[in-house]
Amino acid sequence: MILVTGGTGLVGAHLLYHLIINKEEIRAIYRSEEKIELVKKVFSYYTDDLSLIEKISWFKADITDVPSMIPAFVGVEKVYHCAAFISFNPRDYVEMRKVNIHGTAIIVNLSIDAKIKKLCFVGSIAAIGDAPNGVLITEENEWNKDLDNSGYSITKFGAEMEVWRASQEQVEVVIVNPGVILGAGFWATGSGKLFHQVHHGFKYYTAGITGYVGVKDVVSLMILLMNSDVKNERFILVSENKTYKELFFLIADTFGKKRPAIRIKPWQTELLWRFSAAMARFTSKAPLLGKYAAKSAHEISEYSSQKVIKTTSFKFEKIEEVVKDVCSSYRK
Template sequence: MILVTGGTGLVGSHLLYHLLQENDSVRAIHQKSSDLNAVKRVFHYYTSDFDDLFKRIRWVEASLDNIPSLETAFEDISHVYHCAAMVSFDSRDYQKMRRINIEGTTNVANLCISKKVQKLCFVSSVAAIENSNGKGLTDEIDNWSSATDKSGYAITKYGAEMEVWRASQEGVPVVIVNPGVIIGSGFWQKGTGRMFSNVKKGLKFYTEGVTGFVGVQDVVKAMSHLMNSNIQEERYILVSENLSFKEILFLMAKFLGVQPPKFKINRFLMGVLWRIEIFRSRITYSTPLITKRSAKSAMSVNPYTSRKIINDLNFQFEPLESCIKKVSKDFYQDLKG
């Protein structure tokens, strides 16, 4: 039996659909507050039989910090896809991210060891990989430096990776994937989904920071291929293309049929904006739309290479223009109800 953590998130929900094409049933963890309908929404992008497919998921209510509930979820499990994580660039969420991303992964790793799981796939992030020489494309052999300034998210994803590598030293075959910024359908109020929503509403501003982007379908396809291969104790960057945020936003505008953003934000203006937003969020007790960390990311140039997985698995990534076209179609489908 396969177990998926984070099954109601972007990667987890698309992964569940992919796994159910090859398995009669899959077990997935959800929290009491999780929106299971989000998974149905993702399934309906793929097939009209989404209800029947959804019924084949064996849901277990569990939390990464509740070991007894996790032990129930791990009964008779052979393979684990650990997708659950908290993503935030708000400094107020750092301790919560440590509990979920590091301590939660510690619990998953320990259960993989004690239950003698046959293989573990962990979804990390390119945020946990640092360009050690400051030149060229970042790849899997670049070293992490604790001396440089990093976001709480990056720190906790790196800490989670250390727990996965510990499991590998204690007999669990593991693979780690490090996706870039993931583009996918179904979650229009968070991550890149919110970018589609904002562009549709008439977003006026753009930045020219560069990073690696990848479609969610490529992420789950790579995870499945790696788990079904003999590869273990390896990590793989998953990036389809390195593009600027301007290029991504303009592609979204193109396929949503709206005007692209007109005004470029420079570093000075970005600094003003994130400070204003932090002040607003403190007064209103809300989540800031821009933080110092997210502003820095939007302005930085951080390209990556996926040549390792391309060479090892002859893997082919979907062009981002094609991916954004598909996601735009799904966005309009949801918009029309």
């Protein structure tokens, strides 16, 4: 039996489909029935046979609540821990610590108690240390707690520390650190929102650089690593490093829409996030732009996936092809 947390999120939903077609026995954690509808939407991009979703054993639980999670581990041999709270809003920091760090600690403790064979944790490049401009970032770059890190970065790094604890208790672990994940199904959040915005005429871009990867590559590598002899290793998963301008132009061209034409400079995002923060103090709404989102929009961070390529001989899909696939799904 395989247990998947975060099965109703982007990575989790795509992972569930790939596990099902591999004829695996799956138990997936969910918190509300409406979330399962999002998984059905993801499945619809792969197949017309939505009865496949019935092959999943859905288990209602909260990863931050130990009593609800204990029964989920009965008979489990492998765990894919995909659940996470992603936010750059300072108001969400306490909740992110609860989900990302405390929730992962619970998964680790129950994995140790259940004597599972292997645990795969979906981390993030946010938990990888920086490097000087022009130098590729690798798994060897140490995360620096003394920098002005975002709450998300802090909690994903903290979650990784919990996972490494499992490796000291006879649980084999693999950690994947994907770049910005591009995939279909969640158009109101994350990278899916970028496709929605560009399709509707997004006008702006920045000159920052980061790493991108297709969700199908992420889940394929997760399964490959879990079914291999590789253990107690972490891997950056990035297909290509691109500027935000390049990505936005690529999406616009694929949709046949007008390219964003206004370059936003660092001082402009600095003003905007400060204004957004001030407005948020007088409303119950989240700021339009947060400090760390504004900062990352201009950072130049380029990543290397050579470790996972050498370990598995995996060939990443080009981002141009990933974008075409995601745009095709969006049109549906």
